[in-house]
Amino acid sequence: MKNYCFGIDVGGTTVKMGLFRTDGQLLDKWEIPTRTEEGGKAILPDIAAYALAKLVEKDIARDDVAGIGIGVPGPINAEGVVPHTANLGWGYKEVTKELSELTGVVCKGGNDANVAALGEMWKGAAAGHRSGVMVTLGTGVGGGIIVEGQIIVGANGAGGEIGHIHVDDEIPGLCGCGNQGCLEQVASANGIVKLARWMAQENGAEETVLELETMTAKDIWDAVKDGDAFADKVAERFGRYLGLALANIASTVDPEVFVIGGGMSKAGPVILDYIKKYYVKYTFKGCRDAEFVLATLGNDAGIFGSAKLVIEE
Amino acid sequence: MKNYCFGIDVGGTTVKMGLFRTDGQLLDKWEIPTRTEEGGKAILPDIAAYALAKLVEKDIARDDVAGIGIGVPGPINAEGVVPHTANLGWGYKEVTKELSELTGVVCKGGNDANVAALGEMWKGAAAGHRSGVMVTLGTGVGGGIIVEGQIIVGANGAGGEIGHIHVDDEIPGLCGCGNQGCLEQVASANGIVKLARWMAQENGAEETVLELETMTAKDIWDAVKDGDAFADKVAERFGRYLGLALANIASTVDPEVFVIGGGMSKAGPVILDYIKKYYVKYTFKGCRDAEFVLATLGNDAGIFGSAKLVIEE
Numbered sequence: 001m002k003n004y005c006f007g008i009d010v011g012g013t014t015v016k017m018g019l020f021r022t023d024g025q026l027l028d029k030w031e032i033p034t035r036t037e038e039g040g041k042a043i044l045p046d047i048a049a050y051a052l053a054k055l056v057e058k059d060i061a062r063d064d065v066a067g068i069g070i071g072v073p074g075p076i077n078a079e080g081v082v083p084h085t086a087n088l089g090w091g092y093k094e095v096t097k098e099l100s101e102l103t104g105v106v107c108k109g110g111n112d113a114n115v116a117a118l119g120e121m122w123k124g125a126a127a128g129h130r131s132g133v134m135v136t137l138g139t140g141v142g143g144g145i146i147v148e149g150q151i152i153v154g155a156n157g158a159g160g161e162i163g164h165i166h167v168d169d170e171i172p173g174l175c176g177c178g179n180q181g182c183l184e185q186v187a188s189a190n191g192i193v194k195l196a197r198w199m200a201q202e203n204g205a206e207e208t209v210l211e212l213e214t215m216t217a218k219d220i221w222d223a224v225k226d227g228d229a230f231a232d233k234v235a236e237r238f239g240r241y242l243g244l245a246l247a248n249i250a251s252t253v254d255p256e257v258f259v260i261g262g263g264m265s266k267a268g269p270v271i272l273d274y275i276k277k278y279y280v281k282y283t284f285k286g287c288r289d290a291e292f293v294l295a296t297l298g299n300d301a302g303i304f305g306s307a308k309l310v311i312e313e
Numbered sequence: 314m315k316n317y318c319f320g321i322d323v324g325g326t327t328v329k330m331g332l333f334r335t336d337g338q339l340l341d342k343w344e345i346p347t348r349t350e351e352g353g354k355a356i357l358p359d360i361a362a363y364a365l366a367k368l369v370e371k372d373i374a375r376d377d378v379a380g381i382g383i384g385v386p387g388p389i390n391a392e393g394v395v396p397h398t399a400n401l402g403w404g405y406k407e408v409t410k411e412l413s414e415l416t417g418v419v420c421k422g423g424n425d426a427n428v429a430a431l432g433e434m435w436k437g438a439a440a441g442h443r444s445g446v447m448v449t450l451g452t453g454v455g456g457g458i459i460v461e462g463q464i465i466v467g468a469n470g471a472g473g474e475i476g477h478i479h480v481d482d483e484i485p486g487l488c489g490c491g492n493q494g495c496l497e498q499v500a501s502a503n504g505i506v507k508l509a510r511w512m513a514q515e516n517g518a519e520e521t522v523l524e525l526e527t528m529t530a531k532d533i534w535d536a537v538k539d540g541d542a543f544a545d546k547v548a549e550r551f552g553r554y555l556g557l558a559l560a561n562i563a564s565t566v567d568p569e570v571f572v573i574g575g576g577m578s579k580a581g582p583v584i585l586d587y588i589k590k591y592y593v594k595y596t597f598k599g600c601r602d603a604e605f606v607l608a609t610l611g612n613d614a615g616i617f618g619s620a621k622l623v624i625e626e
Contacts (some may be wrong), residue, residue, distance in 0.1 A: 075599065131468055145565060152460055154567025155444055158599040165561045166595045177598055245561075248478045252458060252565050254467025282479045285490055286388065286471040 002066040005310050006051050007119075009071045009112060009302030010034065012087040015047060018303035019054055022066050022311050024123050028054065029303060040089030048102035067106035067310030068099060071115035071302045075157030080109040108309040112302055114151045114160055117144025119305030120259045124297040129256045133249055134295065135162060135242070136262035137271075140176070141184040141191070145253055152253070163188070165245045172198055187242045189217040189264045196220055196234045206230045221267035235274045243278025250279075250287035261295025269294065315379040319364050320432075320620030322384045322425060323347065325400040328360060331616035332367055335379050335624050337436050341367065342616060353402030361415035380419035380623030381412060384428035384615045388470030393422040421622040425615055427464045427473055430457025432618030433572045437610040442569045446562055447608065448475060448555070449575035453489070454497040454504070458566055465566070476501070478558045485511055500555045502530040502577045509533055509547045519543045534580035548587045556591025563592075563600035574608025582607065 002022060009016040011034060018029040032050055035042040047070070055062060072095060074085040080096025096107040110118070117134035126132040130149055136142035141163030145152040152159035163184035164177050173194070175182035186195040193215060200212055208230035209223050223231035246258055258279075265271060272292045280288055297304055315335060322329040324347060331342040345363055348355040360383070368375060385408060387398040393409025409420040423431070430447035439445040443462055449455035454476030458465040465472035476497035477490050486507070488495035499508040506528060513525055521543035522536050536544035559571055571592075578584060585605045593601055610617055 147460065147465055148463075150461075152566050154600075155569040155603070156567055156599040158564065158567040158597055161564045161567070161597050161599070164597040165564045166557060179595070179597070181595075244479060248558075248561050249565050251471065251474045251477045252562050253465050254469055254471040254474070256468040282492070282494075284471055284474050284477040284492070286469040286474070287467075290468070 003064050004060050005066040005307050006054075006068040007071075007303035007305070007307030008047055008051075008068060009115070009306055010043065010047075010088065011073060011112075012036070015043070016299065016303050017047065017050060017054075018300070018307060019058065020304075020307045024304075024307075024311075026300070026304070027058070029300065034088065036087070036089040038089070039091065040085075043088060043090075044095065044099050044102060048099060051103060051105075062104060065105050067108060068103060069115070069306035069309030070095060070099060070107060070109045071112040071306045072109060073112045076109045076111055077157055078153060080107065106310060110151055110153070110306065110309055111144075111157060111160075113142030114144040114153065115305030115309065116142075116261065116297075116301035117146055117160065117259070117305065118151055118308050119297055119301035119303070120261065120295050121146045121149070121305075122308045123304050124301060125259045125261075125293040125295050126257045131253070131255045132257040132259055133160075133162075133246070133253070133255045134259040134261060135246070136295075137187060137260065137264035138189060138262035141188045142262070145249075145255070147253060147255075162245060162249060165248065167241045167245055183241060183245045187238055187245075189262075192217050192220055192234065192238050192264070195237060196231075199234055199237065200230070217264050218267070221264070221270065224267075225270060235270075239274030240278045243275045243280075244282050246275065246279050247282035247284075247287070250290060251284045254287055255290060257291040257293060259293055259295050261301065265294050316377050317373055318379040318620050318623050319367075319381040320384075320616035320618070321360055321364075321381060322428070322615030322619055323356065323360075323401065324386060324425075325349070328356070329612065329616050330360065330363060330367075331613070331620060332371065333617075333620040337617075337620075337624075339613070339617070341371070342613070347401065349400070349402040351402070352404065353398075356401060356403075357408065357412050358415060361412060364416060364418075375417060378418050380421060381416060382428070382619035382622035383408060383412060383420060383422045384425040384619045385422060386425045389422045389424055390470055391466060393420065395422075419623060423464055423466070423619065423622055424457075424470065424473075426455030427457040427466065428618030428622065429455075429574065429610075429614035430459055430473065430572070430618065431464055431621050432610055432614035432616070433574065433608050434459045434462070434618075435621045436617050437614060438572045438574075438606040438608050439570045444566070444568045445570040445572055446473075446475075446559070446566070446568045447572040447574060448559070450500060450573065450577035451502060451575035454501045455575070458562075458568070460566060460568075475558060475562065478561065480554045480558055496554060496558045500551055500558075502575075505530050505533055505547065505551050505577070508550060509544075512547055512550065513543070530577050531580070534577070534583065537580075538583060548583075552587030553591045556588050556593075557595050559588065559592050560595035560597075560600075563603060564597045567600055568603060570604040570606060572606055572608050574614065578607050
């Protein structure tokens with residue numbers, strides 16, 4: 001059994017890199033810029049160079065490296081091929097094949113939201129569970145479905161695209177995906193702000209500490225904690241949409257645990273209370289006892305999950 | 314490699330049994346009554362006796378039997394234990410352990426809707442696909458989710474309980490599960506009849522060939538085919554609910570194919586048209602090209618899928 005591996009999380013601005021022992025211990029982590037110019041052609045060579053340099057620095061033999069796992073912001077199939085990843089500049093790219101040729105080490109790839117879910121299942125909030133669903137409430141709503149320790153990638157790389165579950169015909173405007181009524185439109189950090197404005201329009205002006213034009217998701221959750229009645233109504237509606245979506249996911253894959261992560265999860269346990277209230281209302285009775293936990297790995301979830309891709313149990 | 318196996322499908326009235334070659338050829342099939350009296354204590358001994366007798370009849374050595382797969386109408390966990398199956402008379406029962414002791418052959422178990430899905434994926438409408446979702450439109454709405462050739466059983470045996478996806482807050486009455494607004498309330502054979510009556514009440518009397526008090530699901534689909542305007546509206550609403558539920562499943566597990574089965578699927582391809590229309594509207598764009606097919610194995614799906622449980626690929 002080899003003793004080391006790398007977990008890589010490629011973002012549009014920086015690439016996060018981690019060197020791990022295969023027992024899951026994070027030995028070192030660092031970031032490099034994501035050079036997206038010229039079709040992002042430097043991204044994989046940069047990663048390879050920094051990984052190999054780290055081996056020299058740590059006096060680790062390449063033969064003792066089990067592999068390199070890499071998470072990318074977009075669909076990637078089981079063969080490690082991305083059709084197109086706009087924010088990296090990539091067109092069609094055989095990511096794991098190229099990175100493997102550059103490093104001489106086995107590589108495996110996954111979608112960033114999916115590997116973050118795998119990371120939280122392995123060493124984060126859901127450690128010890130075999131099946132779980134992670135929801136990332138950030139600029140958008142991402143997700144990852146883990147069953148028996150494996151990511152559900154899906155036939156089109158769309159497994160865990162839970163931000164695009166349809167929750168309401170009445171939501172104003174369109175989602176970034178082109179559809180109308182997606183969970184992301186009301187449950188992302190941007191979405192909850194739009195939800196609050198929509199509710200204010202629907203119901204007429206209500207007394208609230210919130211500045212409707214300039215408020216952020218954090219402002220809304222702060223107001224909830226301060227007992228603002230309007231913010232509470234917004235949180236209830238947010239909880240209803242997300243609780244409904246998770247209930248319907250439960251009737252499909254019946255996970256042991258739901259992990260709530262992403263920037264908005266920093267609001268803390270209060271966010272779980274609003275989600276669970278509606279989850280319990282809508283879910284199939286056999287699934288009512290699923291656990292709800294907040295993510296614990298933060299921005300490191302991606303490097304942990306990517307590393308796990310190359311570690312056999 | 315052993316050459317034979319059994320697929321068993323236990324129902325509340327009859328047990329369907331099949332003897333297969335492990336390449337998937339069905340050699341013989343037959344039914345025996347399900348003796349539910351006295352806590353259903355005779356069910357497994359009956360199955361064992363008929364299976365062993367069939368081996369004698371066919372002059373097959375027990376050593377040449379790869380195993381017995383058994384589908385049961387209710388939750389069954391990965392260890393082959395059912396907590397309670399009301400319509401078989403069973404309380405807690407170690408199904409596969411008992412059947413294995415009775416026969417001297419390896420046994421594996423699954424939920425009936427899940428094994429039917431596995432059967433259709435193996436030798437039925439979705440043969441050749443690695444991932445698929447089967448929906449059974451019968452007295453209720455059942456389902457099974459297959460990913461990479463494996464059933465998603467779920468933490469509580471509720472994987473694929475897609476009849477209990479919540480689709481509408483306004484549906485009158487309660488589902489058998491105790492919730493309100495489940496897909497099953499409007500998309501099962503009973504459900505579509507109730508849906509039609511609800512719509513007739515909502516909209517006032519419309520001209521229709523349907524007799525609202527006595528109509529069946531078949532009557533509704535016959536009327537759809539005859540161009541009845543009210544029946545068409547009912548089919549649209551049915552299609553919207555089911556298409557929405559399947560779209561949301563796609564954003565979770567992203568299957569290659571959806572298989573529509575159960576008694577109501579005998580209405581034929583027209584039923585797919587109504588479902589697909591709304592599936593395409595609601596689903597994430599990456600999942601729009603999923604195939605929709607009608608089940609082909611009919612009542613044999615369960616014995617095929619049960620047999621597949623004991624066959625390694």
